[in-house]
Amino acid sequence: MEEIILENLNKFLDNNNLGRFSQILNEIYVHPQYEYIEVYYDSWKGKFREKYGFIITGSYSGYRECDSISNGLHKLGSEGWNLILSQPSIRTRTDILEYAYIFNRKKTPLFDDLIISEYGDSSLLKKLHKSPLDNKTIKEEALEEYKYDVYAFQQLKKLSEKAYVILKIANLISDNLNNLMDLENWSMEEIMEIPSMELDIANEVINFIQEFQW
Structure with missing residues (x-):
């Protein structure tokens, strides 16, 4: 990742864009803008099962599944989010003390616009500014269940992911x-x-049902 950024930055400087480069430095280091999120650890009902992890509000609203608070905090930190405050949550129940964690991250709109305008590709931005959320579509959650479901490693392992x-x-x-x-x-x-059934999948399902050991 760092090599890609440096390569693109060198190309940018070779084009005598020092004026805009100084603007970017000002944007990042002198007068930075920030986006904020608040997260707390809890459970929620997924599309197929109960899940555990961070519930996020603020600049983004949604979920980040993780198996522990420390694991979730580590992942957010590795993605550029800075933990600036932890405090008892207003959701705190009488029996359990819950904490809300406040993160911020610098916004660099001029730099982002530059990447897109110069290279016409937003994929680099997605790597630089990974969303703290992992909200999944129903298909993505179903595929996740295939890996999670105990039967997928036993009886159902002969059934394709699709x-x-x-x-x-x-x-x-x-x-x-x-x-x-x-x-x-x-x-x-x-x-x-x-819904979404195809002939080859239907034949696979029929064969699977006939061979399944009930």
Whole structure:
């Protein structure tokens, strides 16, 4: 990452853009602007199961899944977020003392505009300014469940990720597999009516159901 930044910066300086470079330095070091987030550790209902991690408000609002407070704080710090304050949360219950953590990060709009205008690519910005959130689409969460689900490493390991995602979103894969067992009595036409179902996936599902050891 540092090599890419230096390479692009050298190209920029070679183009005699010292005036704009001084503006960027002023933006970053002399009169920086900041964005702020407040995070606290809690649980929330995901699309398929309960999750644990940071609930974030402020410049961004959403979730960051992590297995512990220290792990979450470390990840945010490694992504350029500076912890500036921790204080008892207004959400604190009588039995548990909860803390809210305040982070800030410098905003560099002129530098960001420069990267896009000079190189026409915003992918570098995404790496430089990674969002503190990991809000996922329902497909991404279903794929995550494929890796998380204990059956994926046992009975369901013969079911492809794509088939699993389609069935999971359709609520046909549950913790006890009862819904999946019901597919044994479905016709090909009924299986093809499942949202996003494709013929090759339908055949895979039928073969899987026939071979599954209930």
